[in-house]
Amino acid sequence: MQEFYDVIVVGAGHAGMEAAISAAHLGMQTLCITLNKNHMAEMPCNPSIGGSAKGIVVREIDALGGMMGIAADQSTLQMKMLNTGKGPGVRCLRAQADKKGYPRAMKRIAENTENLTIIEGMVTKILHDDQKVVGVATEDKIYYSKKIILTTGTYMEAKVLRGHNSFSSGPDNEKPSLGLSQCLKEMGIELFRLKTGTPPRIREDSIHYEKLEPQYGTKGNYTFSYETEKGIPWEQQMVCYLTYTTEKTHEIIKNHLKDSAMYGGMIHGVGPRYCPSIEDKIVRFADKPRHQLFLEPESKEMNSIYLQGFSTSMPEQVQEEMVHSLPGLEDAVFLKYAYAIEYDAIRPLQLDASLMVKKWQGLYCAGQICGTSGYEEAAGLGLMAGINASRSIQGKEPIILRRDQAYIGVMIDDLISKGTEEPYRLMSSRAEYRLLMRHDNADRRLTPIGYEIGLISEKRYQKFKSKEANLKRLKEELKNYYLRENEALDAYLYQHTDCGLKVSTSAENLIKRPGVSLQEIKDFLPIDFSSLDENALFQLETEVKYEGYIQKEVQEAERMKKLESISLPTNWDYQNMQGLALEARQKLSKVQPRTLAQAQRIPGVNPADIAVLLMMVKRGKYESR
Numbered sequence: 001m002q003e004f005y006d007v008i009v010v011g012a013g014h015a016g017m018e019a020a021i022s023a024a025h026l027g028m029q030t031l032c033i034t035l036n037k038n039h040m041a042e043m044p045c046n047p048s049i050g051g052s053a054k055g056i057v058v059r060e061i062d063a064l065g066g067m068m069g070i071a072a073d074q075s076t077l078q079m080k081m082l083n084t085g086k087g088p089g090v091r092c093l094r095a096q097a098d099k100k101g102y103p104r105a106m107k108r109i110a111e112n113t114e115n116l117t118i119i120e121g122m123v124t125k126i127l128h129d130d131q132k133v134v135g136v137a138t139e140d141k142i143y144y145s146k147k148i149i150l151t152t153g154t155y156m157e158a159k160v161l162r163g164h165n166s167f168s169s170g171p172d173n174e175k176p177s178l179g180l181s182q183c184l185k186e187m188g189i190e191l192f193r194l195k196t197g198t199p200p201r202i203r204e205d206s207i208h209y210e211k212l213e214p215q216y217g218t219k220g221n222y223t224f225s226y227e228t229e230k231g232i233p234w235e236q237q238m239v240c241y242l243t244y245t246t247e248k249t250h251e252i253i254k255n256h257l258k259d260s261a262m263y264g265g266m267i268h269g270v271g272p273r274y275c276p277s278i279e280d281k282i283v284r285f286a287d288k289p290r291h292q293l294f295l296e297p298e299s300k301e302m303n304s305i306y307l308q309g310f311s312t313s314m315p316e317q318v319q320e321e322m323v324h325s326l327p328g329l330e331d332a333v334f335l336k337y338a339y340a341i342e343y344d345a346i347r348p349l350q351l352d353a354s355l356m357v358k359k360w361q362g363l364y365c366a367g368q369i370c371g372t373s374g375y376e377e378a379a380g381l382g383l384m385a386g387i388n389a390s391r392s393i394q395g396k397e398p399i400i401l402r403r404d405q406a407y408i409g410v411m412i413d414d415l416i417s418k419g420t421e422e423p424y425r426l427m428s429s430r431a432e433y434r435l436l437m438r439h440d441n442a443d444r445r446l447t448p449i450g451y452e453i454g455l456i457s458e459k460r461y462q463k464f465k466s467k468e469a470n471l472k473r474l475k476e477e478l479k480n481y482y483l484r485e486n487e488a489l490d491a492y493l494y495q496h497t498d499c500g501l502k503v504s505t506s507a508e509n510l511i512k513r514p515g516v517s518l519q520e521i522k523d524f525l526p527i528d529f530s531s532l533d534e535n536a537l538f539q540l541e542t543e544v545k546y547e548g549y550i551q552k553e554v555q556e557a558e559r560m561k562k563l564e565s566i567s568l569p570t571n572w573d574y575q576n577m578q579g580l581a582l583e584a585r586q587k588l589s590k591v592q593p594r595t596l597a598q599a600q601r602i603p604g605v606n607p608a609d610i611a612v613l614l615m616m617v618k619r620g621k622y623e624s625r
Contacts, residue, residue: 004144005031007389008136010123010180011151012040014375015367015382017106018066019149022386024116025065026454028393031143032110032118033136035155035175040118041071041106043375044154044171045198046306047099047298050224052082053407053426054376055092059442060406061376062225065455066383067109068376069224075101077297078217078237088542089434093222096240099298124179126187132361147389149364150180151382154196156344156369157181161261162337163315171198171341181344188359190347194423195269196373197277199310200319201336202295202329204303211328212241212295221534226443227460241295241328245278248325252318253282261313261340269342272373272423277311277340278322293326304335313340345371348415348424349590354388354398355381355412358592364389370415373423380408387453399453402564404433404557405445417591417601433553435546440539444468470531471540477527478507478544489524496520511544518544563597566617570594577616584609 009020012034020032034040049072050058062069078096110116121138128134135144158176160169170176181191217237221230257263260279281291294308312319316337323332348370350357357363366385367378388398401409410431415424428434447464450456482504490500496515507525511518518541522529529537574580574588583604593599600610
């Protein structure tokens, strides 16, 4: 008996869950095929959500109507606001999440989603005609669909390596996905090999905590989801700890480099540049006398500590020597040994901006199969793939987020314009418009889009509009209310700034002074701020204090939009275009950019090449291949 669906999602990790749930919420009859239902949205590596740039991505996912933020808020062990000593453009949340609780929360959401069917199976083939995909085959059955989204994570032809031993396996001893890689190669899709890894897990009661530095969460009501009204109270948050490698640790590692899978020639895939193994750190940063390591609880239900920063592919006995050389872990008992894992991924230059494979209509990819790293990057891509696959079925244009609109837009543009040779990681330094894409304003940037798509409810949208109206009203009140000399206010100003209030000044201009906080001076103002919570109040202060800088970025983004508005044909014959450099011809032919702005971001395409393209567009010379 044949089964037909609108969308089939292959894989149920962080990308798969967002893709499947979003498609189902948009009315698509959706099938999600996973190797093991008990491992949906699992956290095989670090049990955390968020971090630098990544925390903003989680807020963006939530603002668009995705689920990661909701599940994270329901399973938080500790919440921290990072970069509070820096500008608002790089502030972001990081939650230590419950390794058991987070997947359970996401599974509960998925199982209660209408239009979504979840089954176990291993997809071994993509069914297709000459131009488009039509379904998938598992080991024992065929399923037909209009669209397919591949979210296989680190499972395709996965191999676990430790020391000089290697064996076929997915993360956490799960079975790998076998057969699909060969099918994709036969379809003319180029794959490459990547590598990642995970550190040891230590038994909690074997650690000498008195030798470690405690690391607490941030006080305040912080949540990822705009729907969550109350975050985990600071008093209930679990404590993380900090320790450091020692001279002895470094000596052990140097003496056993040849025994590691990485330096012993066992690993062929490229590992993540910004999350290297401990042996790689020792070699690459030989001048550093020590490296910091964080001890993070995995779950309230487990006696397990994650040793953040100590990823390795050393043999088990060597791992024990290494860990026992760390302060506080002299008697550490291992629950799980570290390992490296290699897997197949698709070169992302083969994808278009909607995350569809250019060669095959209806085939989308999301998550680590696209060459990314991290749960948050995967979830963001999964959400966009689910949205765009559904909109294609509905006959609507894809949603393509700009680089000044969302970190998700930065990530997708980087992947499809520049590609990657290593697991791609989002960082704030990748974004040109950080002040426009802050943690606090993700709803302002993306909730109207989520509402238009159909993933944000009317009730939530009206709540958002009410907040926007309150922010606008309060901005006007701050602009129009003038403060005069006041003894208490002057005392505050002399304590935090260079001078007091010598002349009548608007509350708006006073907030713009360095050292002045709206939270601290609002009691001096006859203005009612009760309609805003502390996060919205921070947003108001940021937009007032940094108004000039924000406007400069807005103007720069507007200039870039002009280039984004100049479309390029998708079948232009760049190889035979006169005036282009050889490298530009090759890169442009491979990427086939949508716009002049995207062409400008391709490595190897220079300003002179952009001038040639602009001239060709103006002349209307659309010579196709």
